Amino acid sequence: MNAYASITITPILVADLNVEGERMPVYVHVINHPDARILVDTGMTELHPAVVAAFDPRLYPLSKQDFDLAGIDIVVNTHLHADHCGGNHLFAGKPIYVQRRELDDARSEDDYTIREWVDAPGVRYVLVEGEFELLPGLRLVPAPGHTAGMQVVVVETGGRPVVVGGDVAVWFGELDEPHSEGQLGVLALDPELVWLAHEHEPWRPRAA
């Protein structure tokens, strides 16, 4: 028996984006840990002109799904692009873990995100700098590339780790042929699989 066998990860579809004529899914991930229920990224809950113009999204907000919002103890934002933080307001008062660099950039750089979604009323960030053990067997690991302040969640399984990667790779090809520091760092963990925000299935390394 290993101590981490009871950690489970569940993807939840929260939106579809139209990217160059193709529907690109947006997933968030729930990690059930013996000590807490963690939500990784929050999707979007409303249409905003900037997002409509860019992506013509269809939304399936967590608040309109059969989803127990109150059952979430901790939120992690991999990064603060609009399609990853638009539901943060649903978790006002709960700790939302993000890298300090990411929050600084989201608040200061133009056209980075929808800032009123980042700083919605009641949203409370817990700032992390570098690697951080969130719970036993669960750690936040910086993975710069897609954004400079990007982080992933690494889940120990007793065997090879599982990674909840957000946009560390937007499509599988970016892990098949990694370029960014974050992609190389994730592969260096020798993961069993990597969940991504914009793919229906987890990425798995090709058999050697």
Ligand SMILES: [Zn+2]
């Ligand atoms: Zn992104």
